[in-house]
Amino acid sequence: MKSGRVATTVGVDVPDKMKSRIPVVLLACGSFNPITNMHLRLFEVARDHLHQTGLYQVIGGIISPVNDNYRKKDLVSAHHRVAMARLALQTSDWVRVDPWESEQVQWMETVKVLRTFLTQMSRKTVQHHHSELLRSLPQTEGLDHGRAGSTARTAGPELKLLCGADVLKTFQTPNLWKDAHIQEIVEKFGIVCVSRTGHNPKEYISGSPILHRYRHNIHLAREPVQNELSSTYVRQALSQGHSVKYLLPDAVIAYIKDHNLYTRDSSRKGSSTQRNEGKPSWGEPAPPPRSSS
């Protein structure tokens, strides 16, 4: 893990100090239609925030594009959305895209995605510990002695949901989320929320009894640079033939051009499918109409 920047500038987050910290993986769910620099920024801001608490070490980030069955207006196929996210993350040394959610037969609630990834992670941690143990056994000399004593933590890393403040707000939208799911997310996982213009996350928390009860598990990070960039804006600009350079990585723009995505024609095609206007582009997808009660 590259922690050079933090180490040289501030001088507190030296790797040794990181060792006693709780390892965290950040999971972002959403449409990523397409992925933009704003999505990528959320990860950076969230990681900086958690590191500055002194309690956590962010060891990874996962982008999980929503399933096609979410049926949101203008949603291009998951195959493309995953490919674009992958291109965008080519140069990241800590965030990766995971296509699992998008490859399922059905749309799936965010809490189930969290459960699945946590299970995967703990399985890997067990394997990792096992192999570490085997490797360190023959080494009787050196630094590994002290380290073995300090790594009392055998539990795997924590998985937290990364989201924008707009998602916290949608927790109040009737019938969008099940209360039990909200509770499980904040109780078992935790949320890192990055504030955006026009949102007051503290208000959303105090306005919800569940969020308020588990508020210690909701980390509020502030993006120092306000930016109203959204995928919707990018799609609009593209359909008007305007430049989107510097709003998303060049590799993603090239992919969009090559595959003729988000042109006026392609959005007309998309509008014939189920519309879900007004729903957040980032966060819990609305339940498919047939399953809504």
Added chain:
Amino acid sequence: MENSKMEVVLLACGSFNPITNMHLRLFELAKDYMNGTGKYKVIKGIISPVGDAYKKKGLISAHHRVIMAELATKSSEWVEVDTWESLQKEWVETAKVLRHHQEKLEAGSCDHQQDSPVRGRPGQKRKWAEQRQDFSQKKSLEPKTKDVPKVKLLCGADLLESFGVPNLWKSEDITQIVGDYGLVCITRAGNDAQKFIYESDALWQHRNNIHLVNEWITNDISSTKIRRALRRGQSIRYLVPDLVQEYIEKHDLYSCESEERNVGVILAPLQRNTAEANS
């Protein structure tokens, strides 16, 4: 139709300390807007980092600022960096930078007219020369400058509003900028740019030469915020191009010490214009 469009070169002057994605977006927005009017064709963008003699607080050496701007525009097909302003010993007024680039374009177009036949393939040379002769006979009555692209100053609303800061700009320079060259100004929707133009006689007079481009989303990536984030050990990724971020880290460009540069020194334009006003 294509020929009747005025060719435009967009010039952005500023500290670029460091260059951010927001600076680069200004060019994209301005080009889309100008081309969209149907009257203009943007053929080039120029980034002209200010010289060190500008004496702005926290301004690091032009050498680094130029390299960062060059790295940032590496992937651009139409925006480039020009070092002329940054290499001047004294601070140069923006009106003079505009004039320099307009003159360069005029000189370039003369060179171009003389060189073109030679540059063509041998077989085409004579034909091209003949065509040119016909062309120049027909057009000889029209002013030659018609074909030379026009330099326009590209800026954000903050620059437009800085016209109101006492002693920062000479009033004749403002008149020259909007009168002789023109302004393409990116403003946030609901910004007071329109009102600002209305309230200034010089700007109002040349309002047809001021193009206000509405940006609908807030994009608040200022260099000041980038430097602040760096001092605090926060990530600036995706706010500046990756190559710029790597360069900053590699050379450890921004720190609390670098921010202290020029502290207590009067900004060059203020110093010069105040002195002239008092003499």
